Amino acid sequence: MSDETSDASASSIPIVKLRPRKAQPFFGRHPWVRDSGIDKVIGKVQDGDVVQLHSDKDRFIAYGLINRNSHLRVRLYSWDQEQPLADEFWRGRLERAILMRREMGLLQDDTGCRLVYSEADGLSGLIVENFAGHLMIQVTSLGMYRRIESIAAILTDLLQPKSISLRGEAGILKLEGLEVESRMLVGELPGEPIEIVENDLRYEVDLSEGQKTGFYLDQRDNRRVAASYLPHNAKVLDMFCYSGGFAMNAARHGGAASVHGVDGSGPAVSAAQRNVERNQLNNVSFEKADCFDYLKARVDAGDKYDAIILDPPKFTKSRRTIDEALRAYFHINRHATQLLRPGGILVTCSCSGNVSRDEFLMMLLGVSQKTGRDLRLLEQRGAAPDHPVSATCLENEYLKCFIASVS
């Protein structure tokens, strides 16, 4: 943030002027200004610089950060002309985000939570997660990347973390013209996995090797709620189990008689096995297998379960491949439905942001028709509240978790 000071007068900040009839979404606080809406840039800018967005009639709309390599040409942060994007502004936004999680009770010494979720926290391009005092940052915008050292300094001041690490992002070069390599910003990572507690269960989290940030925090409440719907003494299948979250909640909080988890990743299955030992659960087992094949084989064998959890990875990154993704969802949901005894519980999730809730429900409708089974939706859930959705940027909503009774 070296080149912007809080007393920089608005008049010295370069102007991005919109084309006629393009301003309305931004007066409405949408944060993404695409290149197609822009008429011209007035003043000299470098990528990552602060700009002010003006309508074609020269009315101030908001302050943002420009990146000419990105399709999201300007990301907007402040709609208050008296609040340019200086250190104090970023500090305020980070404080606000952290306070909200603190008030939710998610900032204990031994827990994990998402502290900052990009647009939902007014910080487009920045994600910060806390794992028992170790902060992991992901940046998905060049503007945030240029300010990463200052952000780390503010986070250090606010939270005194044990470490702060930056996690590299593979796809970002193409989207933002930016290469981010994993590195430490503050302190050191411990040489071995750390432990976090969630829903009274202990998990090892490997901050250096794990997928994503090593643990899927967004499913915290869904794991617990799914367990609460299990029939008594249920035989449960947890598909795409990763480190065993749904499976362990089913055993500890859902009174399951036996739980079997399946995942295609060897390291995930090994971590899940260690987690079960860590929590002294003796009725939970895991195996490494492809879940598509596994479900099909169980159907062919005529097996039955009382509850099945489906939490697959993102099946599509773009609207272009939506049909393939819906077919894949249909496939696993159909097999899972066939495997459930009447009255069984299906917990079915999708983290593909490109697949809408309605499309996912239509897919379930198709499953019901194809299998001749009634699916009654008991709950329609989203991500845990430390992954909020901004009312002015609904594009960020991605996680769906439906709990259904299958007759």
Ligand code: SAH
């Ligand atoms: N339910 C987990 C998160 C699942 S993330 C939790 O609560 O933490 C999706 C998981 O699907 C990943 O662990 C990935 O290894 C696994 N996966 C992806 N494709 C798979 C496939 N075809 N068969 C089995 N597992 C798969």
